Amino acid sequence: MSNVLxxxxxxxxxxxxxxxxxxxxxxxxxxxxxxxxxILAYHAxxxxxxxxxxxxxxxxxxxxxxxxxxxxxxxxxxxxxxLVDGIINFIPEAKVGHIGVYRDEETHEPVNxxxxxxxxxxxGYTLVVDPMLATGGSGSHAVKFLKESGAKNIRFVAxxxxxxxxxxxxxxxxxVPIITAAIDEKLNNQxxxxxxxxxxxxxxxxxx
Ligand code: PRP
Ligand code: URA
Numbered sequence: 505m506s507n508v509l510x511x512x513x514x515x516x517x518x519x520x521x522x523x524x525x526x527x528x529x530x531x532x533x534x535x536x537x538x539x540x541x542x543i544l545a546y547h548a549x550x551x552x553x554x555x556x557x558x559x560x561x562x563x564x565x566x567x568x569x570x571x572x573x574x575x576x577x578x579x580x581x582x583x584x585x586x587l588v589d590g591i592i593n594f595i596p597e598a599k600v601g602h603i604g605v606y607r608d609e610e611t612h613e614p615v616n617x618x619x620x621x622x623x624x625x626x627x628g629y630t631l632v633v634d635p636m637l638a639t640g641g642s643g644s645h646a647v648k649f650l651k652e653s654g655a656k657n658i659r660f661v662a663x664x665x666x667x668x669x670x671x672x673x674x675x676x677x678x679x680v681p682i683i684t685a686a687i688d689e690k691l692n693n694q695x696x697x698x699x700x701x702x703x704x705x706x707x708x709x710x711x712x
Pocket of ligand 1: 582584605606607612614634636637638640641643669695703704705706
């Protein structure tokens with residue numbers, strides 16, 4: 505697990521509890537996801553390259569700093585959208601692209617159904633975001649597609665990751681760091697994360 509950051513923070517523990525609890529309302533679920541998304545963005549952007557430019561304070565000229573490349577957030581639809589609010593609240597300049605991947609309920613294999621990527625992705629600092637890294641099939645598929653589209657500097661942001669998904673993503677894409685709020689125990693025989701939080705998309709969109 506060399507390229508994995510599990511972010512430990514008391515506020516994450518509090519909001520993860522809200523997200524895992526099955527009686528949590530949709531409103532509270534959304535608020536908790538946004539708060540954790542914000543914290544994960546802080547860590548996922550810790551090596552964002554900056555460039556200098558000159559600014560002028562009311563007192564004198566000094567050095568300013570700005571991103572050296574665009575921050576590009578790519579949620580994996582649908583559930584990845586749940587983390588976007590928290591992330592762009594932290595970095596409002598970020599561009600947001602979309603990849604639509606669903607996991608076939610029988611085979612658990614990823615199926616692509618949509619994409620819309622911002623121009624200049626080759627030079628961007630890209631965060632692929634999805635709350636659940638379960639088998640890793642959807643995540644690995646999305647990262648492969650982004651690489652084929654020119655993206656180079658990619659990080660994967662997941663709320664909860666299963667050891668199986670981490671292994672798969674690291675084997676397929678060892679160059680992609682994973683930033684997560686929790687590494688859970690395992691997958692069950694439906695490939696759901698245990699203890700997890702159930703179906704993240706259904707809970708966030710209120711479609712259960
Ligand atoms: C969920 C989740 C991930 C995927 C994870 O999406 O948001 O994209 O499953 O599973 P994996 O690691 O085994 O591929 P889902 O297919 O339920 O679609 P949704 O986002 O539209 O709800
Ligand atoms: N997708 C989810 O939404 N939850 C899981 O536990 C696994 C995949």
